[in-house]
Amino acid sequence: MxxxxxxxxxxxxxxxxxxxxxxxxxxxxxxxxxxxxxxxxxxxxxxxxxxxxxxxxxxxxxxxxxxxxxxxxxxxxxxxxxxxxRSCAPSMTPAAGDQAIGTGDGSRKTFALAKTYGDGATAVVRPIAKPVAGTVKVAVAGVVLGPAAFGVDTATGLVTFNIAPAAGAAVTAGFEFDTxxxxxxxxxxxxxxxxxxxxxxxxxxxxxxx
Incomplete structure (x- = not known):
């Protein structure tokens, strides 16, 4: 249970x-x-x-x-x-480039949503395990992907791509989430x-x- x-x-x-x-x-x-x-x-x-x-x-x-x-x-x-x-300020609408969630290596397909607070060495990265269904937007190397290109597990916060992002490609996401x-x-x-x-x-x- x-x-x-x-x-x-x-x-x-x-x-x-x-x-x-x-x-x-x-x-x-x-x-x-x-x-x-x-x-x-x-x-x-x-x-x-x-x-x-x-x-x-x-x-x-x-x-x-x-x-x-x-x-x-x-x-x-x-x-x-x-x-x-939200992955952005409370008054704004989430965008696919809001938060960095990883870098492609040509084989990895699954990335975990996260939200970063602060900048540089003192920044804190908070895992986001409970995204709100239908709100997750994703970009690879700055190109926003359509919803058919990836899936989101709203119970774990894992994003799985149909095709692994290319090596060195920045993977970013925007979303709403619950605590x-x-x-x-x-x-x-x-x-x-x-x-x-x-x-x-x-x-x-x-x-x-x-």
Whole structure:
């Protein structure tokens, strides 16, 4: 039985969410006063809080139903992070040249989607495992390919070409994507505000590795 469901949390249930990236840094202060800093994490981890606003009772019931379907913390699911859900800036439309995902060698056909944050030696490359179906655009050596030239596994983020890109050819992609998350609690609380409205206590989501 899979520990991840390819279901996306409906956007209307996440209105008013807050969230961001968490890092884990170990800091040791030496006797000289200097610090030694290190991190066991190569990637940041996203965390979100949803459900704190008063909403229609039907929406509260839908969130409870979604929580039940995931068995609380047991199963992961897709979440659309409004601030980071595209290969480009949030206000722009993804284009095939947005992100570098590899270089052809004449035989390799499969490439993994990724998004790069920053530039140069300090850049962080984030694997994208949950692209949104129908949004992936791909280019090889700057030439945009038609959708019949490649396939996309939306459960893993792997792009497979019918014909391997030529040796030295830059492979790029543009896409929309979801963040894989799970509920970070096995409890959800609902307060009845009126006959037709309810307030759901803060519901925490945490990113999972898939």
């Amino acid at each position: 899979s520990a991840f469901h390819e279901a996306r949390l409906p956007a209307r249930l996440a209105f008013g969410c807050t969230g961001g990236v968490e890092r884990r840094t170990q800091v040791v202060t030496l006797g000289s006063g200097f610090e030694r800093r290190s991190s066991p994490w190569a990637q940041g981890r996203r965390r979100y809080l949803i459900g704190t606003a008063t909403r229609p009772l039907d929406d509260a019931a839908a969130l409870v139903a979604f929580f039940e379907e995931r068995s609380g913390r047991l199963f992961g699911f897709r979440f659309r992070d409004p601030a980071d859900c 894989p998350v799970r509920f970070d609690s096995d409890r959800i609380d609902v307060t009845l505000e009126s006959f037709n409205a309810a307030r759901v206590g803060a519901v925490a989501l945490v990113e999972v590795r898939v």
